[in-house]
Amino acid sequence: MVVLVWSCTSSASDPFDTSIRPATLTEPEDEPKDSGETAPATEPTEPDRTIRRATITEAEEGEASAPAQPSFQEELERKKDFLTLGGLFYQRADLLGSRLEGQTRLQPKFPALVNLYLDARPSERLRGFVVGRLVYDPLDSTRSGPQTLLDQFWFSFDLANRVFITAGRQQIKWGSSLLWNPTDFLQQPNPQPLEGIDLRTGVDMLKVNIPWESLGAHLSLMLTADLLGPSEQRLRYGGALRADVVIGDAGELSLTASFLQRRRPRYGLDWSMGVGPVDLNAELALVRDSDVRLWERTPEGFAPRDFGGPKLLASGGMSTQFRLADVFRVGLRLEGFYNSLGYEDRAFLTWLQSTGDYRALFFGRYYGMGQVSLSRRSMYAPTLSLTAVANVSDHSYMSRLEYSMVVTTAVKFFVFVEAPFGARGSEFLFQPDLAVAPLPAVDLGLFRAGINVRMRL
Secondary structure (H helix, E strand, C coil): CCCCCCCCCCCCCCCCCCCCCCCCCCCCCCCCCEEEECCCCCCCCCCCCCCCCCCCCCCHHHHCCCHHHCCCCHHHHHHHHEEEEEEEEEEEEEEEEEECEEEEEEECCEEEEEEEEEEEECCCEEEEEEEEEEEEEECCCCCCCCCEEEEEEEEEEEEEEEEEEEEEEEEECCCCCCCCCCCCCCCCCCCCCHCCCCCCEEEEEEEEEEEHHHHEEEEEEEEEEEECCCCCCEEEEEEEEEEEEEEEHCEEEEEEEEEEEECCCEEEEEEEEEEEEEEEEEEEEEEECCCCCCCCEEEEEEEEEECCCCEEEEEEEEEEEEEECCCCEEEEEEEEEEEEEEEECHHHHHHHHHHCCCCCCEEEEEEEEEEEEEEEECCCCEEEEEEEEEEECCCCCCCEEEEEEEEECCCCEEEEEEEEEEHHHHHHHHCCCCCCCCCCCEEEEEEEEEEEEEECC
């Protein structure tokens, strides 16, 4: 564990000088001479209360024209804001129902996650940020001993308020779609996009951001490093270039190019815009290789498949909200995904599971998602939402019903139940095909229900 300690001291004189100075006595105009005569007694006079113009010396004038130094209270407040601590507490209580060999099984899980961050800002142009993560589940043998992860660890500064530089592990997510982001080149796909919280850790990189406010655009350059390369050389370097620009009523357009050591370049386009009450978005990715191995069926069995020429991946959707009976708010979201690298033969499910090349929600060729939510017109009113996800080419479906409520501005409460349906042996109702690969028997998923609590610390 690395602890960064920042120290900041300052000294400044008080602009208001309240020290007591000795009075200056001037010589009286008619002072009696020492002639041996006694001066006549005089009547006591009233003190002179005449307001006279102050005389400011040259030194005092310099002090008065100097900029005012921060007061003690202002300096104290600045030091209080120098370091901020906070985080997220995320507790889940899940119950999984499954069936194996004619017997129904119920498996409880109680995973917990805590994110703690330190946010140091020694000045307006310098910032250091660290997020550590603790994962713990007393009912899971692999997580019963707490696991620690480093989510973010970066330092940022600027050059003449024109170029902004961030170095270290940073959170990054590209793409405007909710479930499928083919242009998110620097991250692996989110394994649980329906949870409403992204638990992927950050990416180690150096990011340079150059904004053009007059054009409503900015350019980002990234240099990355990770340990996800082949076994003979784990360390690999990469880079990416992304330009974002606002095109008037046509919405916002993002162009991306990604370059990774021992990989072919990838190019992406992300567009979003509003048309009246409807929000539209689309993502296009042009790729010439894959993150995982691709396979094909031959008379001899399964064999690696040549990638061939460039392939296109695309996702897009629309969302809108409208009032119902002037009391409720209804939200609708539709989304689709075309994966030219996907499979239509269900037998590949078992084979990819055996080789470790399976990626959830990226197995099939065509996917779709529909979501509807209902709530009262208040952030503290409960929200009820229903989501359905479909692997269209595999006839496999997943539905999720969720009830959420904001208890306070810092606490949110969720209750959900989700269930797969469709053809047995399909993606969401997976059962291994022993004729393809000798995988151990897997429980047939029936449902998953749970209670989640998220609290900002």
